[in-house]
Amino acid sequence: MSWYYSFRGKQKGPVSARDLLVLEASGLITGSSIIWAEGMPDWRPIDAVRDQVKVEAGDEDLSQYVVCAHSQVVRPRAEMIAYGNHWIAPEHKDEFIQSLHEGMILSDPLHEGELRYVGFWWRVLASVIDAMIKGAINMMFMIPLGLLAVPAIEKLSKGGGPPDPDMMAGVIASVMGAYAFMFLATIVSSLVYEVWMVGKYGGTVGKLALRFKIVNADGSNVSYAKAFARWAAEVLGKFIFFSIAYILNIMIVMLFGIATGAMGGGSGGGDPSPLLVMLIMVVCALVTYLACFPWWMAAHTKEKKALHDVICGTRVIFR
Secondary structure, three states: OOEEEEEOOEEEEEEOHHHHHHHHHHOOOOOOOEEEEOOOOOOEEHHHHHHHHHHHHOOOOHHHEEEEOOOOOEEEHHHOEEEOOEEEOHHHHHHHHHHHHOOOOOEEOOOOEEOOEOOHHHHHHHHHHHHHHHHHHHHHOOHHHHHHHHHHHHHHHHOOOOOOHHHHHHHHHHHHHHHHHHHHHHHHHHHHHHHHHHHHHOOOHHHHHOOEEEEEOOOOEOOHHHHHHHHHHHHHHHHHHHHHHHHHHHHHHHHHHHHHHHHOOOOOOOOOOHHHHHHHHHHHHHHHHHHOHHHHHHHOOOOOOOHHHHHHOEEEEEO
16 A cells, blocks of 8 residues: 655655654654555544554564655665765765755754754853863862972072072973973863763763753764864864964054054153043954854854854754
8 A cells, every 4th residue: 555644744655554664663753643545534643553554564674774864765774875863865865965055954853853053152151161160170280280380489489599500490390391281181181071071972061061962964973083073173263263363462552552652752652542542442352352253153154053063064952
């Protein structure tokens, strides 16, 4: 028999009884979904005619079949192309990829809903939570700084007269070593925190606390490799921010100094006007804001993607 089924208010089919059971196993339809075949007086839930459907489907192993995420056609697993947690029929591969490029939102069959992207300010709140946690972790790495540097500095300060060059070199080496250890430990702890949490749980503590999840474009889970790439892309975003903000703001301050000197007749003693000071402050604030584009672009893109999401093809969604 050729069966038809209702999916989100639309009639789909015809499909076989086996296909109906595969569609149900995939989560696209449920036992309460209504179906119809020629000879039936009206549409009925699958549960009402399940025995008939099972008899018609036979004893074939349904686990060997999967559903195309683009067309909902049922095919043997060996004939389909895997894409994350989804399967695509070969003849629909190009259409599927093009749809993703155009911003298509894939349905999540297990939850019967569309991916809901997390907005900018919610992501800021999650980042604040993560910053507090990582800050607490980094505080622990300041202990070696005190253990190595402070005693050497105290020893140096107790001596009278000019400091001994060898002792001064030792103090400098201790301080530099402590700072190097703290810097390296901070990088490693951030790497482990971000990559392990995202790869294993789909998000950092801040995101998990607010019920967010980092996924691929199709809603599938992020691998450890993708989590590492996302962390590296975030580091790149921070490098871009600090490079732009620092360089441009230094240039602005230098121009401020030149303008102030010119107003003082070249003597350098001229008092800057309040209007000029305010203008410089506004320009610096604007430059700093523009340098934050790796993050605030999430407020202006369709799928709420920050720069690292664009680079790695990830999304942040509500669970």
